[in-house]
Amino acid sequence: MKRKLMIIGAGREQVPAIINARKLGYETVVTDINKHAPGFAYADYAEVVSTADFDGNLKVAKQYQIDGIMTLGSEVAVPIVAKIARMLGLPGMSEDTALKATNKNAMRAAFKAFAVPSPVSEPVNTLAEAEKFANQYGYPLVIKPSNSSGQRGVEKVVDWPSLCQCFDEAIKYSTDGHAIVETFYAGPEINVTAAVVTGQVTILSLSNRITAASPHFGIAVEHVFPPDISAEQAGAVEAASVLAIRAIGLENGIAYPQVVVGEDGPQVIEIAARIPGGFMREVGLYRSGIDMIDVAIQLAMGCAFSLADHAAIEPVPALSVRFMTELDYPVTDRPVVEIEGIDDAKSANGILSVDIHAEAGRMLPSLHSSAARFGAIIAKGKDRDEARNNSRLAMSKINIGFVDA
Template sequence: MKKKIAIIGGSYLQLPAVLKAKELGYETHCFAWREGSVCEEYADNFYPISIIEKNEILKECQRIGIDGIVSIASDVAVLTVNYVASHMGLVGNPDNYSEITTNKYLMRQCFVKNNVPSPLFTVAENDAEFSIAGFKYPLIVKPTDRSGSRGVEKVLTPTHLVAAVKRAQKEAFSGVAIIEEFVTGCEISVEAISFKGKHFILQITDKVTTGAPFFVELEHHQPTSLPDAVKVRVYEIVLHALDALNIQYGASHSELKITDNGDIKVVEIGARMGGDFIGSNLVELSTGYDYLAGTIKVAMGEFEEPQKRNCNYSGVYFLSKECEHILPYIENATFYPEIIQAEVTDHNLRNIQCSGDRSGYLIYKSAEGKFHVGNTKIDI
C-alpha cells in the first residue's frame, strides 16, 4: 500500500511538490481553495479547504491516515503543516515555534534574544502609534506576515513613512507592519535542509532586485560569487539562526544582506524552500542534489544526508516591463542550450511592485558560468 502525504496549498508553487511526491511513489492529498489551484488536476486527491483551516485539515488528515505533511513555498501553510504534524505525531517543526518563523516581528525579537545580527526594528500595529526614535533614514517598511515583496517599500523621509506603513498594513494578514533601518549591500539567500536538528547547507544564492522603492526580485543565480571567507561567516550565522528559531526539520530559506564594510545581517528566514524556482529547480541544477525529493522525504521520515553530485551554474530571470529585453530569449529559448525552461505567463508587461506583477521567466543551467541575458551584465 502506498504511503500517503498531505500537501498544503494548491497553487503553481506547490505543483512541483505534488509531481515529485507522485514520482517518489506516494499517494498525494492536496488541500487548498479550488480557485486558482492548479494542483487539483495532478494530485491523487484534492480537498477544497482553505490552508488556514487547521482543524478541518487535521480532521481530514486523521481520517485519511496520512504518513507525512509538507508545503514547499508558503509561509502561511507552515502554520498548518506544523499544527497537523504535532497533533498526529508526524515529522514537523515544533508547533509553538510556528508563529516565530512566519511573523517578521516575532522573528526579529527571537534574533535579538539569541544575538543573531539583524537590522534595528519596531512594529506598527496602528499607523498613528509607533516610535522610530533612534532610527536613521532610509527605512524599509514591510507587512509582518507576507512574502513575495508584497507591501515592501523603502522610505527616504518622514513625510512618506505613514503612507508606507498603511500600505504594508493593508497587505498584512494581521494588519501589522514592521519598520526597519535599511541595510545597504548585496543580497543573498541560503538554502538548507534539516533533520533532527542537524542542518545541511546546500547552496548560497545571489540576488538582483528592482531596487528602491519596492525591491522585487528580478534574478537569482547559483552558486554565489562571495569569497570563501565570507561564505564561512554566512554559514556560521545561518546555522546559529536556524537553531534560534528551532527549525529542526525540512527546508529553510535564509535571506541576508552583506554591507560594503563586510557586516552580515539576517533579513528573515522561512521554514520552507525559497520560492522563485530557487528550491524547486535551481538547487538541483547547480548541485545535483534533489532538494525537492529530500524535503518530501524529511516529511515522511525517510531522510538521507545530501550528496552533491556536480557543480554547475544555474539561475532564473524574470520578465517585466523593466526587463522586457529578456522577452526575445524566452520566445526563442530553443536557440539557447543553456535555457532549460521558459514561459511568458502574461503578455501585458507591467512595472512591478510585487512578485505577482512579473510576466514570465527563464531558467538556465550552465557549466561555464553565469548565463547573461541581453544587456543584463551584472556580475555578482
C-alpha cells in the same frame, strides 16, 4: 496500502512536489482554494480548501488518514502544517518554530536571543510608534507587514511623508495588525538554501538576489550563483545562516535565510522554514545536485535517509535565473496579442528552462510584488558572467505583442 502525503497548495510551484511524491511511492492528498489549480491534475485526491483554512485542512487530513503533511512556496500554510502535524502526531516542525519562521517580529526576537546579526528593529502597530523609531534611528528605514510574503507591503522609507503612506500599506497586508520597522542595511543581498536533517545543517546554495530599482523595492529580478562576494564573506554568511536556523529552532526541514553583506559583515534580514518559491528550488538543485523537494517529502513522512540519497543531478558551475517582468516589456495597459520566440529561447546556448505564464488576451501584471513576475529563464554557464549573458540573450529572443493603442 500506500502511505499518504498531504500537500497544502496546488499551484504551479507545488506541482513538482506532487509529482515527486508519487514517484517516491506515496499517494498525494492535495488542497487548494482554486478548483482549477494545476496540481489537482497530478494528485491522487484533491479537495477545494484554502491554504489559510486550518479547520478545512484538518478535516481533510483526518478524512484521508494521512501519514505526513507539508507545504512549499506558501508562507501562510506553514503554521497550519505545524499545527496539524502536532494534533495528529505526525513529523513536522513545532508551532513555536513555525511562528518564528513566519512572523517577522517573533523572528527578530528569536534572533536577538541567539545574537544573530540583523538590523535593529521594533514591532509597531501605530504610526506614532513608527515615528518614534524613525526619530531614534533616522532614515532610510524599512517597514514590512509582520507576517506577509512576496514583498507585499515591504517598502524602503526615506522621509516622514513616505513613512505615513507605507505604514498603512504594511498594516494592510498583515494579519495580526502589526508591522515591523527596521534600520536599512546596504549591501549585496544573498539568498541561502539549506537542508536541516536531525539538527545537521547542510548549505545547498548561496546566490546573489538582484532586485529591481525603485519604486519596486525588494522584488528580485534575477538570482545568480556563485555570488559576487569573497570566500571569507561567504563563510560568514553561512555561519550567520546556521545561527539563524538554530534561533528559530528548526531541527528538520528546508531553511531559506536572506542575508545582506554590508560594511559590518553579514546581517540576516529574515528566514523562512519552507521550500521557497521563485525558482529557488532550482537554484539549490543546480548548485548542490540535491532536490530539496525530495528531502522535504521524506522528512514529512518521517523517513531516515542520507542527503546523498537525493543527489538528483550533476551541479553546474554557474547559474542565472532571470525573471520576466513589466520592466522588460513595459506595457501593462493593453492585452497581449501573441508571444513569439519561445522555442528560439529554449534552444539558445546554456538554457536549462524557459517558463512563461503570460497569456494572449490578458494584460501583463504591474510589478507590485513578486507574484507579478510572469516568467523566468534559467541558464547555466562556465562562470556567472556567461550564465547571465546566456539568460539575457535568450530573453531577447522572446517578443510579446500587444493590442494596438
